[in-house]
Amino acid sequence: MTLQQKVPVTPPAARSRKNVVAPWGLGAALAALLFFVAALVAPQVLATHDPYALDLANALQAPSLAHWFGTDESGRDLYSRVVWGTRDSLLIGIGATAVSLTIALILGAIAALAGKYVAGTVNRVIEVLFAFPTLLLALLLVTVIGPSAFSQVFAVGVGTSPGYARMIRGQILSAKNSGYVEAATALGHSRGRILRHHVIPNAIRPLVAVIALSVGQSIVWASSLAFLGLGVAPPSPEWGALLDAGRLYITQAPWLTVIPGLVIVTLAIAATTIGKHIQASLEKGEK
Template identity: 50%
Template sequence: MSVLEPELAAPVPGPVRTVRRERGVLQRPGFWLALAFTALVVVAAVAPGLLTGQDPLEIHLAQSFAAPSAAHPFGTDQSGRDVLSRVVHGAGQSLLIGIGATALGLGGALVLGLLGGLGGRAVDAVTTRIVEVLYAFPGLLLALILIAVFGNSAGTQLLAVGVASVPGYARMVRGQVLSVRGSLYVQAERVLGHSPARILFRTVLPNAFRPLAVLVTLGIGQAIVWATALGFLGLGVQPPAPEWGAMLNAGRNYLQQAWWLDFFPGAVIVLFTLSLTALGRAIRTAVQPGGHR
C-alpha cells in the first residue's frame, strides 16, 4: 500500500489568479456533483435514519434475493435484509475508518517529517531509515500481523491503514519543511533577527502544511478503498455488520443470481472515492493557483 502523492507545485503570488481559479472551480458541474454526493454520504454516516427506515440487520428469509423494487430499491440479500439500509448504515463505519486512518497516518507523518526536516543530519538519517523500512514493508502483511494480534475489527482496519499511510505522508512533510526552511523569505527573516521559534511557527509550519492540507480529502478516499479491500478479504469487520467491504465479500458468491448484492455497494464506493478525489483536486486548485487545473 502506498499513499497517493499528487504534485505539490510551489504557490505563485497573485490574488487575481487565485480568484479566477476559485471561480473556475465553482463553475464546474462536476465539483457540485461531487460535493452533493459527498454530503449525501456524510448524512448517511451521521443520521442514517433520514435516508432509510429499514433495520440493516433484520432478517426476512421469505424475501431472500428480492430484486430491486420500490419496496427495496437496492434489493435484498441472501437473508432478506434490505441492501439499501445496509449500504446507508455502512457509510458511518467506512467514513470513520477513512477519517481515523488518515488522521493516524498524518499524525505519524508529522512526527517523522518534522524530525527529519528540522533535526540534524543524524536525526534525519534515522527518520529516513524508518520511513524506508515502512515503505518496504507490504501493507497487506502488516494488516495480517495486526489482525493476528488484535483480531478482526474496525479498529484493526483503522490501525493497519493508518500505519501503512505514514511513509508517504512523512516523505512529503519532510520535503515541504526542507523546501520552506531553505527559501529566501525564511533567510530574510533570519537576517531581520527573528527568533527561531517565531520563524518556525509563523512561517515554516504554515507554509509547509498548507499544500499538505489538500491531502486530507484525497487520503480519506484512499483509506476507505484500503479498508474496503481488507473487508473484502475477510480481514476487517465480520458479517452481519453492515460494512462495505464485508458486503462485497458476502455478495460475490451470489453474483449470477443476485448481481445487485455487489453492484450497489461497489458503485457507492467508486462514486464516493471519485467525489473525494474531485473535491481534493478542486481544493488544491483553489489554494495553489500555480498548480495544475
C-alpha cells in the same frame, strides 16, 4: 533553429488548467458528499428499512421499488444497510487518515529538522516502510492485532503514512530554505518561533487537498481488508463487510457486490474531485 524552439514549453497557465475541475464534476462530487454526510449524521432519515431486520421470505430479491438496492441472503434491505454502513466506513476512513497524517507529520518533521544522524535514521525507517505495498503492510498489522474496526484504522493509517511522511519532509525542507524564513532569521526570530509561525504552517497548507484524497483512499484500503475477512465482523453493514458477504452470491445475486463496490468508488471519486478542486484553488491563490 534554436534549442528553445525545438523543445515546446507548456505555459504555466496551461499547466494550471490541468488541475481545474469542471463545474458539473464538482457539483456532482459535492452532491455525493452531501448524501454521505447526511447518511453519517442521520441514517435513520435516509434509510427505508431496518438494516438488521431479517425477512427470509424475501431473501436475494433483485432491486425493485420495494427494495431499491435489492435484499441480501437474509432478506435485509441492501439500500438501508449501505446507508447505515456509511457511518462505519466514513469514521474508519477519517480515523485512518488522522492516524496516517499524525505519523507522517512526526516522521517527516524529524527527518527534515533533526540532526544528521537522527534524520538519517528516520529517513531509512521511512524508506523501509515505503518499500512495503500499502495493502501488504496493513495485512501484516491486522494479522498481528486481530480483525476489528480499530485494527483497520490503525493498519491503514500506518500503511499509508510513509508516502505522506516523504511528502511532508519535502514540504518542510522547501519552506525551511525559503526566502521568508531567511528574512525571519535575519530579523532575529528564534528557531522555535520560525518553526511555529513560518515553516510548519507553510509546509502543511498544501497538504489540505491531500486530506480529502486520503479519506477516500483510506476507505478503499479498509474495504479491501474487510473484503478479505479482516475487518468489522458481521452483521455490521460496513461497506467492505457487505462486499465480503456478497461475493458468496456473485453469480446468483451480483447486486450484493456490485452496488457496495459502486458506492465505494463513488465516494473515492467524489473525494478525489474535491481534493483536486482544493489544490487548484490553493495554486491559484499563490499566484
